[in-house]
Amino acid sequence: MPVTVWWIWMVFAAIFIISEIFTAGFFLLWFGIGAVIAGILAVLGMSEGWQWGAFIGISAVLFITSRRFAERFTIQQPSGVGADRFLGEKGIVLEEIDAIRNTGIVRIRNEHWRSDSYTNETIPAGKRVEVVKVVGTHLVVKTLSEGE
Structure with a gap:
């Protein structure tokens, strides 16, 4: 991908982040952040492999981390509340x-x-x-x- 395609990553980022507003839970937000990072790598002239690797890696790490974090807050409400x-x-x-x-x-x-x-x-x-x-x-x- 040439350096000028960074805007494609930003369009995907916007789509993911805006779509997150209309869905329950934090699922699409992490793909939006991954796309932003991939777009930044495109601007810096990194290869397509680095961009896709960053997109997939960052999205996966954020998704897995957020699931563990969310489970702490979505457990059954303690009695007395x-x-x-x-x-x-x-x-x-x-x-x-x-x-x-x-x-x-x-x-x-x-x-x-x-x-x-x-x-x-x-x-x-x-x-x-x-x-x-x-x-x-x-x-x-x-x-x-x-x-x-």
């Missing part, structure tokens, strides 16, 4: 929980939450319940026995 803080909490049913009618509100601490039954049973108002999981903005609860 957000609505998960209610896991194991006990509360009272304010509005009957009915899976068929998709109704149900419970009070946990001083907050009111939409709720679903863990066993899909209907739970009448006034019953004591325990939060077993959180699904979106709904608490999934189970009925407590009289002594709990």
Whole structure:
């Protein structure tokens, strides 16, 4: 490739970087950076082999490194954060929980939450319940026995 084709690398870099905006995760960004480096090598007069080697090598290293970095931040949210803080909490049913009618509100601490039954049973108002999981903005609860 002659030195004047550096702009082809920059066009590819722009395409990759702009496409990254419309995709989830950092995947295309690293190819964009690799293309920028290859374009710089083209301007410096490096051979086609060096340009392709830099493009593939830089993109691969950045991709592998970013995967490890991203895994640290995309692990399951620790309990006690957000609505998960209610896991194991006990509360009272304010509005009957009915899976068929998709109704149900419970009070946990001083907050009111939409709720679903863990066993899909209907739970009448006034019953004591325990939060077993959180699904979106709904608490999934189970009925407590009289002594709990």
